[in-house]
Amino acid sequence: MPKKSTAKAFVPKRGRPTADQLAAIEQTILTTARDMFLGGSYDAVAMENIAAVAGVSKGTLYARYPSKEALFTAIVENRVNQWSAEAAQQDHLLSKDIGERLRHHGHTIAHSVTQPEVLAFQRLLFATRERFPQLSKAMYEAGYLYIVRLIARDIAEAAERDGIPARQPETIARMFVSAITGWHLQESGEHPITLEEIIGAADGTTDLFMAARALW
Incomplete structure (x- = not known):
């Protein structure tokens, strides 16, 4: 119904x-x-x-x-932009410490992948992706690339500030996001994942990346 x-x-x-x-x-x-x-x-x-x-x-x-296609496109773009704006609301409260910022971004990703509306849109886009490839692209650019570029910028700024060279900030940012979302994708296929579980996975991912900072 x-x-x-x-x-x-x-x-x-x-x-x-x-x-x-x-x-x-x-x-x-x-x-x-x-x-x-x-x-x-x-x-x-x-x-x-x-x-x-x-x-x-x-x-x-x-x-x-x-057309219905034009309306559907506007809805997806409107919601993706809103999610991005909501995710950025607390950014200005963070310190410049890269570990703290990565942990914050990890928690943002964790909340995103467990948000019912986000999951509902993903299911809807999956069902219509052949007809509306531009919508999947919009969600990719405004959702995934938004957080990737934000993390990459933090990595580059921290490298300059701390005097630790960062050879590939965007590659590291993509790996960081994929580590968390990939964990959720695989584990949720076995059983429902709670927010606390994925936040724990995000924290573990942050710890691993920070331990390997010299390799960035």
């Missing part, structure tokens, strides 16, 4: 809509469509149904998104 949308249907007001009202319409459409896609399947959701649940006219919906 399709998941009930968490969005409130938009209630139109008389007169020309303000910027805030336009933003509210946009958010209602995206939230409604997201909930409907994740609650059922891509093929089972019709644009007309999205418009009805969101409380907007079909004309309003199609004026913003001329």
Whole structure:
């Protein structure tokens, strides 16, 4: 049974809509469509149904998104960008210590791979990847590459600050991310992985990488 949308249907007001009202319409459409896609399947959701649940006219919906593919693309890009922004909120509170920063990034990855919405989007993208390869690319670039580049930057800055050369910051960053996500992928095939377990794996990965810092 399709998941009930968490969005409130938009209630139109008389007169020309303000910027805030336009933003509210946009958010209602995206939230409604997201909930409907994740609650059922891509093929089972019709644009007309999205418009009805969101409380907007079909004309309003199609004026913003001329096709279901365009709407689906906007939803994925919107959520990936939001996840990246949320993950970066605590970055400014960290010290410059590379060990602390790696541990923080490891915990961020751990939370990400166990987040129900992220997992739901991954399943949906897997089911539609042949039709929408650009969406998998968007999630790869805004999700995976975002954290890789963030870690690589931290490694390069720490190397300059601490006087320890870093020959391949991005390669090390990719290996760090893959070590945690790969562990989760393999272990979750055997039994459900708790957040505490993957955080423990992330901490272990950080310890191993820090012990081998001279090889970076």
